[in-house]
Amino acid sequence: MPNMDQVGIAAKDAKGPWGTPNAADPPCSLAEVMSEQLAKQLDEECSAFPTIPEVSEPLFVVEETDTSSDLMLAQMLQMEFDREFDTQLRIEEKKFNGDSKVSISFENYRMVHPFDDSDSSEDEVDWQDTPRDPYRADKPMTTSRKGFVGKGKNITTKHDEVVCGRKNTARMENFAPEVQVGDGIGMDLKLSNQVYNALKQHCYAEQRRSARLHEKKEHSTAEHAVDPRTRLLMYKMVNAGILENINGCISTGKEAVVFHADGGSLEDKTIPEECVLKVFKTTLNEFKNRDQYTTDYYRFKDRFSKLNPRKIIRMWAEKEMHNLTRMRKAGILCPEVVVLKKHILVMSFIGQNHVPAPKLKEVKLGSEDMRGAYYQVLHMMQQLYEECSLVHADLSEYNMLWHEGKVWVIDVSQSVELTHPHGLEFLFRDCRNVSTFFLKAGVADTMNVYDLFNAVSGLQIRADNEAEFINQIEALEKVRSTCRSRPGRASQPPAMEGHLSRR
Ligand code: ADP
Ligand code: MN
Secondary structure, eight states: OOOHHHHHHHHHHOSOTTOSOOTTOOOOOHHHHHHHHHHHHHHHHOTTSOOOOOOSSOSOOOOSSTTHHHHHHHHHHHHHHHHHHHHHHHHHHHHHHTTOSSOOOOGGGOSOOOOOTTOOSSOTTGGGOOSSOTTOOSSOOOOOTTSEESOGGGOEETTOHHHHHHHHHHHHHHHOTTSOOGGGGTOOOOOOHHHHHHHHHHHHHHHHHHHHHHHTOSSTTTTTTSOHHHHHHHHHHHHTTSEEEEEEEEEEOSSEEEEEEEEOOBTTBOOOSEEEEEEEOSSSGGGGGGGGGTTTOTTTTTTGGGOOHHHHHHHHHHHHHHHHHHHHHTTOOOOOEEEEETTEEEEEOSEETTEEOOBTTTOOOOHHHHHHHHHHHHHHHHHHHHTSOEEOSSOSTTSEEEETTEEEEOOOTTOEETTSTTHHHHHHHHHHHHHHHHHHTTOTTOOOHHHHHHHHHOOOOOOSSHHHHHHHHHHHHHHHHHHHHSTTSOSSOHHHHTTSOOO
16 A cells, blocks of 8 residues: 555656546537537637636646555545544643633644635645644654663653553554554654544544445446545545435536435535535636636626636536525526535435436437426526526536426536626527427427527517527627616617517
8 A cells, every 4th residue: 555655656647637538438419519619619709708827737636546545545544533633632731721710722733623615725625734743743762672761860661651652653553554643744643542542443433434435436437536635525525424425426527527425414404315416627627618607707707817726616616506596496496505615516416216317318208298398498498587597508408307207407507697798699509409409309399499599588589590690699798788887778778679679
């Protein structure tokens, strides 16, 4: 088993932050290609948009050799040791201060700080990167075979608390060989017998727990799909009880990896029995085209320049969370948000018994169900537009699941406000995907893309062909954004009223 240093070297040598691409990855859909093309085109057209700063180095690296789980295990154990250490520290603090009115806090010496994703610290999981270790001690003393060292008053026996503590620390390496303790990380850790025994028990329990965490990986890619930091964050969620188990990878997409998990329990919140973790990828490559979706999003506004790339990724996760919450309030069928931790969004699982609900793309529906699905989608698009003031912006048969006879919508991190300068174009693209799909699926009632667009938006755009229709959409977007930038004006100038009117 490699030590931490070896892992560190392996990590440096790794080629890409997400490992080598999986050959079994499904081919991407036409819809995805289409939307990327449009994204690129819009990207070029809209040079005024804020740009995401380039990163010169990959943010995270995955080891090439199969040491990742060792590293994770080591980190988990370290975390537990730290926690135990803190407990001991608290005891020491109490003993030290006694009943004294003036007390000295040992707070600064604590290793673990509460789990909190709202912190502004760069990375809470970087707990091991303590530049100045307060526990660093001189070289540990060793006793001779006689059982004591020194002379006269300075004699030290093997029963000396400090020596015994160090021995315990050394012995601990027998049952936790992955963890560098004592001198290994320059920390002179002294364990009392009581703490040593407690740690030993805890370590064994933790190893069993960790084994459980890994045994169910139906997909061997699960672990390798995310970087060590993410894995640690995932483990922390299990440790904190939010999740009972993280089982396997449901999907490895361009921008996110999705895992199935068994819900745990929180005091003040019920957690669904089955959950998913959507892990937003922490490389920026796939997010480069995404700035087109952000201009209107007030949280994003003017903040790009100040933010580091990792924070930008977290904001996509945050955006998905806000959009899902808004949609659920409007009664739209979509996952329920459980918790957001940095770039990991935990939400309810759409499916049953570990089997995810099929995408509309995959499911074979009878003609009545398909027709029903079409009207559900139409209604959902209208609700999204009118009640949530949102345009999905990536709506297609790939982002709608068929579950319990109903259509559920997912993947809303890129969804935009209606006021977005390209919102109507995105809506048109969504409408085209939806009409094309249901027409092909044989739903006779399917409206054409123009009627669907008007039905959802309440506009009455008339045109002879698609190019003209889109021209009018763009013209309307321009007028609207000009009006918005001049406060006090109506959203549509009188000249346009007859041509483009609200329902
Ligand atoms: P992306 O397409 O950006 O990779 P998605 O949010 O669409 O991310 O998730 C990818 C896939 O994971 C989906 O197509 C779906 O199969 C599955 N998935 C995502 N969220 C859920 C969920 N809440 N319940 C069940 N399956 C889900
Ligand atoms: Mn998707």
